[in-house]
Amino acid sequence: MLHILTYFGDSMLLIPTAVIMAVLITWKNSDHRAVWYWALAFCAAGTIVSLSKIAFMGFGIGSARFNFTGFSGHSAMSATLWPVMFWLLSGRLSPGWRAVTVAVGYLIPLMVGVSRLVLNYHSTSEVISGLILGFTLSSVFLVSQRRSTLQGFSTGQVGIALLLPLVLLSHGRNATTQQYLQHLSMQIAGIDHAWTRADLLKLRQ
Structure with missing residues (x-):
């Protein structure tokens, strides 16, 4: 069960879902600038998370006191995506149910x-x-859209929109983002061994 929950923050699921959402926002939202706001928000999350991980794995920039080696990508990316996704799919609902x-x-x-x-x-x-x-x-992002109007989705449209995310969830394949960032960090820093949490915590001893 925990592995299913954690997969809701995996890039293998979130990146394709974010692209689908961009299409749906363009199609169903009265604010034509919203798709650019969404792209900016999602890309900003990914960029900030990646930079924090590169800073640590490449240069050891972290906090031994707080046991911090960079933002949790699963937490940050899921917190960026899922509130917007559920808002997007709630266009036909009453204000109360939309809030829920x-x-x-x-x-x-x-x-x-x-x-x-x-x-x-x-x-x-x-x-x-x-x-x-x-x-x-x-x-x-949601505050920026408080005056926009969302068109509702039919049941069939919701099914199509969720088809790829559901397939990815059932497959459960994990992204290799961490390994890629580790390799990139080593290249940028010119080192042959990336910093690890164990290296950081030694500084606290």
């Missing part, structure tokens, strides 16, 4: 963050900072 639906979008990243902690992939500081980053970006 968006709240579910905020709940999923919290569950992703907990799963990262329980599975011991991240420290508390990394998960909390990742959630704050992602929720800030998704909330800013």
